[in-house]
Amino acid sequence: xxxxxxxxxxxxxxxxxxxxxxxxxxxxxxxxxxxxxxxxxxxxxxxxxxxxxxxxxxxxxxxxxxxxxxxxxxxxxxxxxxxxxxxxxxxxxxxxxxxxxxxxxxxxxxxxxxxxxxxxxxxxxxxxxxxxxxxxxxxx
Amino acid sequence: xxxxxxxxxxxxxxxxxxxxxxxxxxxxxxxxxxxxxxxxxxxxxxxxxxxxxxxxxxxxxxxxxxxxxxxxxxxxxxxxxxx
Numbered sequence: 665x666x667x668x669x670x671x672x673x674x675x676x677x678x679x680x681x682x683x684x685x686x687x688x689x690x691x692x693x694x695x696x697x698x699x700x701x702x703x704x705x706x707x708x709x710x711x712x713x714x715x716x717x718x719x720x721x722x723x724x725x726x727x728x729x730x731x732x733x734x735x736x737x738x739x740x741x742x743x744x745x746x747x748x749x750x751x752x753x754x755x756x757x758x759x760x761x762x763x764x765x766x767x768x769x770x771x772x773x774x775x776x777x778x779x780x781x782x783x784x785x786x787x788x789x790x791x792x793x794x795x796x797x798x799x800x801x802x803x804x
Numbered sequence: 805x806x807x808x809x810x811x812x813x814x815x816x817x818x819x820x821x822x823x824x825x826x827x828x829x830x831x832x833x834x835x836x837x838x839x840x841x842x843x844x845x846x847x848x849x850x851x852x853x854x855x856x857x858x859x860x861x862x863x864x865x866x867x868x869x870x871x872x873x874x875x876x877x878x879x880x881x882x883x884x885x886x887x
Contacts, residue, residue: 666838730835732848800838800847 668733669797671725672740672790679786682714683779690779694772740792748785752777812870815844817862833857 693703729737755777759769818824824832826840833854842848843858850858859866 666836730839731851731854732839732842733836800842 666733666797667728668737668793672793676786676790679783683783686779687776690772690775694770736793736796739796740789743792744785744789747788748781751781751784755780809846809873810849810870811873812843812846814840814858814869817864817869821862829858829861832861 726734726737759767759773763769814829818826818829826844827837830837830840834857835854839848839850843850855866855870859869862869
């Protein structure tokens with residue numbers, strides 16, 4: 665197993681852990697019926713910190729990869745972005761058609777869809793990396 | 805569909821140059837051993853900078869390492885048979 669394959673597994677586990685944590689946090693906030701700018705500031709701070717950490721981590725990891733691995737990672741990322749867009753789009757339309765255009769859905773479904781999208785996208789990215797390597801090794 | 809591909813002589817050149825291992829070659833050009841394996845088996849076509857690095861490592865011109873084969877080209881068979 666090379667660096668990129670290890671990274672795929674670690675990132676999948678990391679994102680699964682973070683999504684589970686964020687899901688639990690969301691459940692607590694829903695139960696408390698949390699609202700107000702105080703929560704919004706905390707959310708933005710956590711979101712920006714996680715985003716910055718993820719970006720810097722990705723930059724440092726990219727430098728360690730060779731050109732072929734980078735190409736595999738880029739293909740996987742492009743697929744993950746596509747899947748994220750399709751997941752969010754489909755989720756929106758599923759609500760539209762199941763509840764009806766004039767219907768109502770709980771507010772927490774929006775962040776839940778977003779968290780679900782992040783998990784599905786990361787799963788796709790990791791799976792795409794592992795499948796590309798597996799196909800190469802299978803051909804050998 | 806165009807039937808074109810790049811053939812390479814990396815494996816042969818490795819053995820011609822003191823039987824250097826895939827790992828040694830990978831270290832010299834700054835890639836992983838898996839990338840060398842993929843290049844040798846024709847599954848991956850390297851970028852121009854990597855192709856030049858490989859050629860320079862073997863001390864030969866790039867066209868001695870990689871050759872472009874376009875079988876749709878009507879001149880292909882003629883060029884192939886030329887000495």
